Amino acid sequence: MKSKILVSLAVAGALVMAGCSDSNAPSDNQSGSDKVVVGFSVYDMQYEFFQKMEKGTREAATAKGWEFKLHDEKSDENEMVTGAQALIDQGVDVLIISPFKPSALGPIIAKAKAKGVPVIVDDIGGGGAPYDAIVISDNAGGGKLAAEYMAKQIAANGKTSKNVASITCEPSAVYAARRNAGFKAEIEKQGFKVVAELSGNSKAEEGYKVMKDILAKNPDVAGVFSCNDPMGVAAANAVKDAGKDPVKDIVTVGFNADPEAITAIKANGLAATVAQDPAAMGALTVKLADQALAKTPLTFDNAAEREVYNPVQLISKENVDTVK
Amino acid sequence: MKTSTSLGSLWDTWGITAILVLLLAVAPVLTPDFFSLDNAQSVLRESAYLGIVAAGMTFAIASGAFDLSVGGQLALCSVVSLIGFAAGGTALAIVAAVATGLACGLINASLITRLSVPPFVATLGTLFVFRGVSYILTQDGPKTLPYDQIGSPFVKIGGLNVAGVPVPFVIMLGVFAAAWLLLRRTATGRRVLAYGSSPEAAKFCGISPTRLRFFVFALVGVSVGIATLTYITRVWTADGSAQDGFELKVIAAVVLGGTSLKGGKATLIGTFSAVLLISVLNDMLVSEGVPSAYQRIVLGGVLIIALTIDGLRTRFAAPGSLRRAVSGLGVRTPQPGSVR
Numbered sequence: 042m043k044s045k046i047l048v049s050l051a052v053a054g055a056l057v058m059a060g061c062s063d064s065n066a067p068s069d070n071q072s073g074s075d076k077v078v079v080g081f082s083v084y085d086m087q088y089e090f091f092q093k094m095e096k097g098t099r100e101a102a103t104a105k106g107w108e109f110k111l112h113d114e115k116s117d118e119n120e121m122v123t124g125a126q127a128l129i130d131q132g133v134d135v136l137i138i139s140p141f142k143p144s145a146l147g148p149i150i151a152k153a154k155a156k157g158v159p160v161i162v163d164d165i166g167g168g169g170a171p172y173d174a175i176v177i178s179d180n181a182g183g184g185k186l187a188a189e190y191m192a193k194q195i196a197a198n199g200k201t202s203k204n205v206a207s208i209t210c211e212p213s214a215v216y217a218a219r220r221n222a223g224f225k226a227e228i229e230k231q232g233f234k235v236v237a238e239l240s241g242n243s244k245a246e247e248g249y250k251v252m253k254d255i256l257a258k259n260p261d262v263a264g265v266f267s268c269n270d271p272m273g274v275a276a277a278n279a280v281k282d283a284g285k286d287p288v289k290d291i292v293t294v295g296f297n298a299d300p301e302a303i304t305a306i307k308a309n310g311l312a313a314t315v316a317q318d319p320a321a322m323g324a325l326t327v328k329l330a331d332q333a334l335a336k337t338p339l340t341f342d343n344a345a346e347r348e349v350y351n352p353v354q355l356i357s358k359e360n361v362d363t364v365k
Numbered sequence: 366m367k368t369s370t371s372l373g374s375l376w377d378t379w380g381i382t383a384i385l386v387l388l389l390a391v392a393p394v395l396t397p398d399f400f401s402l403d404n405a406q407s408v409l410r411e412s413a414y415l416g417i418v419a420a421g422m423t424f425a426i427a428s429g430a431f432d433l434s435v436g437g438q439l440a441l442c443s444v445v446s447l448i449g450f451a452a453g454g455t456a457l458a459i460v461a462a463v464a465t466g467l468a469c470g471l472i473n474a475s476l477i478t479r480l481s482v483p484p485f486v487a488t489l490g491t492l493f494v495f496r497g498v499s500y501i502l503t504q505d506g507p508k509t510l511p512y513d514q515i516g517s518p519f520v521k522i523g524g525l526n527v528a529g530v531p532v533p534f535v536i537m538l539g540v541f542a543a544a545w546l547l548l549r550r551t552a553t554g555r556r557v558l559a560y561g562s563s564p565e566a567a568k569f570c571g572i573s574p575t576r577l578r579f580f581v582f583a584l585v586g587v588s589v590g591i592a593t594l595t596y597i598t599r600v601w602t603a604d605g606s607a608q609d610g611f612e613l614k615v616i617a618a619v620v621l622g623g624t625s626l627k628g629g630k631a632t633l634i635g636t637f638s639a640v641l642l643i644s645v646l647n648d649m650l651v652s653e654g655v656p657s658a659y660q661r662i663v664l665g666g667v668l669i670i671a672l673t674i675d676g677l678r679t680r681f682a683a684p685g686s687l688r689r690a691v692s693g694l695g696v697r698t699p700q701p702g703s704v705r
Contacts, residue, residue, distance in 0.1 A: 086657070115657050119608060122600050123411050124651055130403035131652070144509040144602035148524065151515055168602075170512050213506055 077105070079330060080128030081323075082112040082121065082138040084165065090319050091139065094163060097323030098137060105331065118142040125149045129158055135330040137161045137323075143168030159333035161326045164319075166216070167346065174329045174339050176322050179350035180216050183315040184223025184266070186355040187294045190313050191264040192231040194292045194357075200263040206237040206255045208248055208267040208276060217243070217268045220296050220315075224266045236262065241272040248272025252279035264292035270299035270314055277311045288312045288358075298356050298364060306361045313357040316364065322351045377623045377630070381671065382638040388645055396649050404648065406531050410523070412644035413533030414439070414596035416637065418611075419618040420537075420544045421588025423636045425581050426619050427548075429561040429628030430477075430484035432585045436611035437495030438469040442593035443603035444499045447508035455519035462597070463590035469495060470586020474579040484578075492612065500605030507604035510597075523598030533595035540591060545633050557581060562629025617664075618643055621671050642667075 079102045084091050095111065102109045112128055114121040121141045128136060129152050136158055140146050143166035150170045153160045162175040191205065205228055210217035225235050237255045241248035248267060255262060256279065265280075267273035273295020277287035287293040288309050295302050298316035305311035329349060332339055342350040356364055392399040399405075418435050425432045442465045449461030469491070476487040502508070514520055525532045548554035560567040560577050568574060597603060620626060621642070622635030643664065650660040 111654060112651065113657050117609075118600050118602060119411075119596070123407065127404070127407055127648075127652060130401070130407060131398065142507060142602050144507045145600050147510060147512045147515070147601040148599060150512075151524070168509070 077107040077135070077334065078110060078131075078133045079107050079327070080110045080112065080125070080131070080133035080136045082114055082125040082128060082136070082140075084114055084139045084141050085116040086113045087116075090317075094139060094319035094323045097320030098163070098327060099323075100320075101324040101327035105327065107327075114141045116141050118145040121145055122148050126152050129153055129156055133158060135159050135161070135334055137163055137326045137330060139163040140165050140168065143170075146170040146172065159330065161329050161333065163322055163326045172347065173333050174341065174347050174349055176325050176329065176349050176351055177216055178317040178322070178353050179342075180219035180353075181223030181226075182350065183296060183317075183353040183355075184220040184225070185227040186353065187220075187266050187296070187313065187315055188224045188227035188231065190355050190357060191228065191266065191292045191294055192233065194288070194312060195233075195263045198263070198289055198292065200290075202261045202263040203233050204236045204259055204262045205233050205264040205266070206239075206252075206259065206262045207235050208251055208265065208272050209238060209240045210243040210268045210272075211240060214243065214268075217296075220268045221266065228264075228266075233263075241267070241275075243269055243272065245271040245275040248275035249279050252276035253283075256280070256283050262291060264294070266294045266296075268296055270295040270297045270302035273314060274301050274305050274311055277305060281310070303356070303361060303364050306356065306358060309358070313355055316354045316356050318351060318354065325349065325351050376674070378632050378634055380674065381622050381635050381642060384671075385638045385642045385645070388642060388649075392645065392649060396652050399649065399652075402529065404652070406526060406529070408641075408644050408648045409534035410531040410595075410599065411648070412640050413531070413537040414592040414599075415614060415618060415643065416537045416640040417540045417592035417595065418585070418588050418615050419622075419636050419640050420540050420633060421585040422615050422619050423544070423622070423624050423631050423633055424548070424557055425484075425585050426616070426624050426626060427561045427628060427631035428557045428577065428581045429564065430578075430581065431616065432473065432488045432582060433485065433612050434469065434473060434488040434492040434495055435585065435589050435615055436608055437492040437499070438466060438586060438589040439593060439596065439611055440499040440603060440605055440607040441469065441495045441502075442466050442590050443597045443607055444502045444508050444605075446593055446597055447510065447603060448502065450510065450514075450519055451508075455517055458519050459594060462593040463587060466586040466588070466590025466593065467583055468586070469589065470583040471579070473586070474582040477582070478575045478578050484582075496605050499603070499607070503604035507602045510601040520598055520601070522594055523596075523600075533599070536591065536595055540588065541633055541637050548631060548633060553580065558629055558631060560628075561631075614643070617668050621668055 081095065081098050083095050086092060086095065099109050110128055110131065110133060112124040114124060118141055122145055125136065125138055126149060136153055138149065138160065140162065146168045147170050150160050150172055159173045162172045164177055167175045207221050207224060209221045221238065228235065236259045239251045239255065241251045248271065252265065252275065255265065265276050267276050273293060277293040280287045280291045280293055285291055292312045294312055295314040298314045302311055302314040306314065329339060341347050422432060422435065442462045445465040446458045446462035450458035473488055473491055476482045477484050510520055522532055527535055556572050556577060559570065560572055564574065618639045619636050622639035623632045624630060624636060646664060646667065647660065650663060
């Protein structure tokens with residue numbers, strides 16, 4: 042029996058080692074003084090969006106000759122705090138973080154400040170903490186692109202109605218609200234009127250219901266913009282269920298370039314969406330990290346919140362095939 | 366108490382501790398900066414909230430029951446504590462956390478004793494209820510410790526060290542010491558083990574099932590309340606989704622430690638070592654950049670192997686030469702379940 046226990050122990054030990062077997066390969070922790078070490082704590086590597094962001098960040102960092110350390114928050118605020126603080130403990134020179142819970146940035150930034158490590162936040166939100174900079178997609182710019190496209194497409198459709206609608210996310214989604222604001226500013230400049238602006242709380246089923254209401258009260262709307270794709274596709278379905286075409290009759294535009302939206306655009310089930318570029322966002326955080334390390338003053342698009350915007354791209358039938 | 370011991374009971378109490386020592390021995394080889402002050406502090410700080418709840422859960426499992434609601438309790442205690450901090454500072458935050466934990470425990474005990482709902486089902490139900498209430502309280506966004514409160518005593522609980530030892534770990538040590546005294550040196554502790562061993566026999570001995578249930582579940586609730594103090598002051602934020610799946614981590618730690626799911630047997634030393642083992646493993650896997658999928662597989666594998674050993678032991682633990690051989694060494698260990 043003793044031998045059985047010993048065998049089991051050995052297996053346990055072997056398992057533990059197997060889990061760590063590739064440990065000695067890339068880690069040169071004591072890599073010396075001159076090489077910059079950047080830590081990147083990522084929201085969750087399960088999601089394609091963050092895989093692209095990680096790739097963009099890593100490639101930009103290694104292109105600078107930096108050492109790159111990755112930490113996966115696994116969609117857990119406890120892991121986010123522990124792991125990001127561990128990166129700081131391991132002596133990173135600069136920390137880049139896409140926070141699972143922006144409100145948990147406080148203890149991380151407190152530790153970074155104590156050690157003089159600059160923190161660049163990538164997307165999601167800053168949680169009111171004193172980070173050095175935050176990179177977000179140009180949401181207002183994306184709304185503007187959507188409005189420009191919509192105006193053009195309405196003209197191409199030969200519609201004379203100057204009425205359009207706007208479906209918003211939940212009121213607490215501050216960045217998302219900028220999409221509708223950017224859309225409204227541009228579409229009004231083009232001579233249109235936003236006759237309905239309603240919240241679908243980011244949800245497909247509510248987006249569908251809201252669009253039904255809009256169609257009932259304003260049957261002459263020539264276009265509708267939604268602040269995300271689940272609602273955009275749902276609104277397009279409501280348009281179709283009302284016997285109209287979401288491209289030719291009521292120009293329906295979403296936001297985010299979700300796979301469902303790409304599929305819908307290819308099948309003429311949605312007119313357009315706006316794509317964020319997580320890889321470019323990652324590269325931009327590295328550029329800002331470099332400037333922060335060199336103590337170069339950063340230039341912000343919104344200085345009050347230390348925000349730096351990353352450009353977005355309009356995706357319609359014309360260029361949908363370029364989307365991977 | 367018997368003076369002799371079997372290899373089996375030796376394993377019960379010290380087996381996981383031995384594995385922990387083994388792991389600590391290889392840790393610096395695999396992770397060169399494992400024993401750096403920063404990293405060691407981080408592991409201890411991180412282990413506290415799991416450990417404190419696992420100490421309470423050891424009593425529940427020893428009494429033959431689970432508390433599946435501890436994840437929901439932790440979320441609710443955290444949210445209420447943060448509301449308390451906003452309203453009345455450090456003192457109210459601490460009182461709110463512990464009082465909420467106690468209230469949760471009493472609700473569980475009431476459902477189990479007054480409405481005769483089995484503990485498994487009752488606490489599964491309240492897991493959802495407690496999380497639901499936490500979600501309602503955080504409808505306008507997660508509750509947060511504001512950054513400008515960084516100097517307040519409450520925030521410091523999570524980050525401060527006493528002679529290099531993180532305060533959360535000091536609290537955990539205190540909780541385990543108190544729990545050990547309660548389990549081993551009081552009649553209440555013996556009643557918990559007796560009840561877990563055989564509820565029927567315990568009833569004949571005059572142990573009130575109702576009072577015992579109330580004691581055990583209130584104890585778990587209070588342990589969650591205390592754990593909240595070490596959790597929320599590290600993470601600074603909570604909503605209904607906080608620590609999803611926490612209950613299973615806690616139960617895994619207790620079982621890994623050697624406390625029997627059948628009840629009647631408890632080892633707080635085992636629980637303590639198992640919690641540290643999980644934290645050390647997690648730290649090593651994370652700092653070596655092992656992908657999260659493999660981290661889960663390793664932790665699950667360790668749990669299965671530990672229970673396999675336990676199963677082998679139970680099957681082969683008949684009186685025999687090995688038992689005599691070890692007892693011949695004069696090794697004395699506390700006898701778990703000796704009250705039987």
